[in-house]
Amino acid sequence: MTASGGRPVHEGAGADAAAGDTVAAVVRQWRAVRPGLDTGPMEIIGRINRCAALLQQAEDAPLRRAGLSRPEFDLLGALRRTGHELTPGELARETFSSGAAVTKRLKQLTERGLVERRGDTRDRRVAHVRLTDAGRDLVDGILPEQLAYETAVLSGMDGPRRDELAALLGELLGQLEGRLDALRA
Amino acid sequence: MTASGGRPVHEGAGADAAAGDTVAAVVRQWRAVRPGLDTGPMEIIGRINRCAALLQQAEDAPLRRAGLSRPEFDLLGALRRTGHELTPGELARETFSSGAAVTKRLKQLTERGLVERRGDTRDRRVAHVRLTDAGRDLVDGILPEQLAYETAVLSGMDGPRRDELAALLGELLGQLEGRLDALRA
DNA sequence: AACAGGTGTTTTACTCGTGAAATAAACTCC
DNA sequence: GGAGTTTATTTCACGAGTAAAACACCTGTT
Numbered sequence: 001m002t003a004s005g006g007r008p009v010h011e012g013a014g015a016d017a018a019a020g021d022t023v024a025a026v027v028r029q030w031r032a033v034r035p036g037l038d039t040g041p042m043e044i045i046g047r048i049n050r051c052a053a054l055l056q057q058a059e060d061a062p063l064r065r066a067g068l069s070r071p072e073f074d075l076l077g078a079l080r081r082t083g084h085e086l087t088p089g090e091l092a093r094e095t096f097s098s099g100a101a102v103t104k105r106l107k108q109l110t111e112r113g114l115v116e117r118r119g120d121t122r123d124r125r126v127a128h129v130r131l132t133d134a135g136r137d138l139v140d141g142i143l144p145e146q147l148a149y150e151t152a153v154l155s156g157m158d159g160p161r162r163d164e165l166a167a168l169l170g171e172l173l174g175q176l177e178g179r180l181d182a183l184r185a
Numbered sequence: 186m187t188a189s190g191g192r193p194v195h196e197g198a199g200a201d202a203a204a205g206d207t208v209a210a211v212v213r214q215w216r217a218v219r220p221g222l223d224t225g226p227m228e229i230i231g232r233i234n235r236c237a238a239l240l241q242q243a244e245d246a247p248l249r250r251a252g253l254s255r256p257e258f259d260l261l262g263a264l265r266r267t268g269h270e271l272t273p274g275e276l277a278r279e280t281f282s283s284g285a286a287v288t289k290r291l292k293q294l295t296e297r298g299l300v301e302r303r304g305d306t307r308d309r310r311v312a313h314v315r316l317t318d319a320g321r322d323l324v325d326g327i328l329p330e331q332l333a334y335e336t337a338v339l340s341g342m343d344g345p346r347r348d349e350l351a352a353l354l355g356e357l358l359g360q361l362e363g364r365l366d367a368l369r370a
Numbered sequence: 371a372a373c374a375g376g377t378g379t380t381t382t383a384c385t386c387g388t389g390a391a392a393t394a395a396a397c398t399c400c
Numbered sequence: 401g402g403a404g405t406t407t408a409t410t411t412c413a414c415g416a417g418t419a420a421a422a423c424a425c426c427t428g429t430t
Binding site for chain 2 (some may be wrong): 020021022023024026028032033034037038039040041042043044045047048049050051052053054055058059076081082083096122128129140143144147150151153154156157161162164165166167168169170171173174175176178179
């Protein structure tokens with residue numbers, strides 16, 4: 001199959017895959033050592049995890065140049081894309097991180113002059129966080145760079161397949177999120 | 186998390202009909218605030234990162250029951266699936282983590298009696314690590330549970346689409362891994 | 371008005387991973 | 401057969417995240 005140049009289309013549970021990616025190799029090892037195991041889920045979950053790890057590493061490059069970690073950028077991005085102030089609690093939900101982590105990040109970002117906080121006049125427990133001009137400029141400057149970089153990283157795949165992949169991931173994610181919300185209820 | 190990570194706060198009433206997953210909503214926010222940006226990569230990279238986060242959370246459940254973290258299980262799994270001893274360096278490469286992390290994990294797993302080490306007779310720098318019987322039994326006991334759990338998590342998608350998703354992820358991963366090696370050279 | 375309970379945020383104590391230096395042993399090549 | 405280099409592994413100092421407790425404030429009830 002590698003020799004014929006075709007990519008494995010039906011790489012189902014029983015197919016002998018071309019060497020391909022490292023996950024395929026791992027799955028092959030498991031099947032050799034513990035035959036009869038249903039290794040199907042590995043081919044999706046293992047690959048997602050590995051892709052995420054590699055992408056994160058790759059993506060870090062443009063951000064690091066600006067002295068930002070990815071979680072920090074996510075926080076700034078949440079403020080930028082919603083277009084209004086957010087409370088620490090909302091930021092935690094928005095960036096899927098713990099409240100404590102947000103507190104720490106806000107402290108640093110405030111010190112760097114990228115965000116500002118003000119107290120709520122009615123409820124003195126809550127704070128409102130907004131981007132400073134410097135913060136907004138930073139996000140606006142980085143984002144196109146970031147997206148261009150990501151485009152380059154994905155450029156090995158042609159357009160239609162990228163769309164197909166995005167659609168399938170969207171379907172999976174929608175279901176995972178539904179399932180998670182269900183567990184939360 | 187990614188630039189596209191997060192949940193929309195003010196998504197307009199009634200948008201949930203076509204909302205899809207959270208990443209789609211985030212992308213919509215970006216497009217509203219900064220039109221003209223090519224948000225294509227977010228729909229893949231953002232979703233992969235978010236899926237990875239959710240899956241990791243979900244996957245942790247069966248492992249935690251056994252008192253193992255995922256990186257620890259990966260280490261044990263590498264020993265189990267290769268079927269032979271590995272050096273710390275090989276384990277680091279195999280589990281995609283740093284040497285220092287492997288050293289720490291080995292220390293803990295050794296104390297728990299799950300792995301053993303012996304020195305190489307020829308080259309006294311290198312160590313060889315292998316599973317103890319208890320370690321092997323633990324992995325063999327957990328793995329089917331783990332795979333069953335993962336199958337359940339993915340059960341919202343039907344077979345053909347799962348295969349298609351696995352194939353596309355394999356293609357992407359293969360390219361990312363190639364690209365990474367290229368960048369390293 | 372005062373208290374009980376709930377909510378938003380921060381603090382605390384801890385774990386874990388990382389990069390860089392340290393250690394130690396093996397090659398190389400003159 | 402040493403001096404210098406490379407390779408394998410560990411140690412160290414530190415940063416970042418987490419869960420749980422602490423804190424501060426609000427709200428409903430009586």
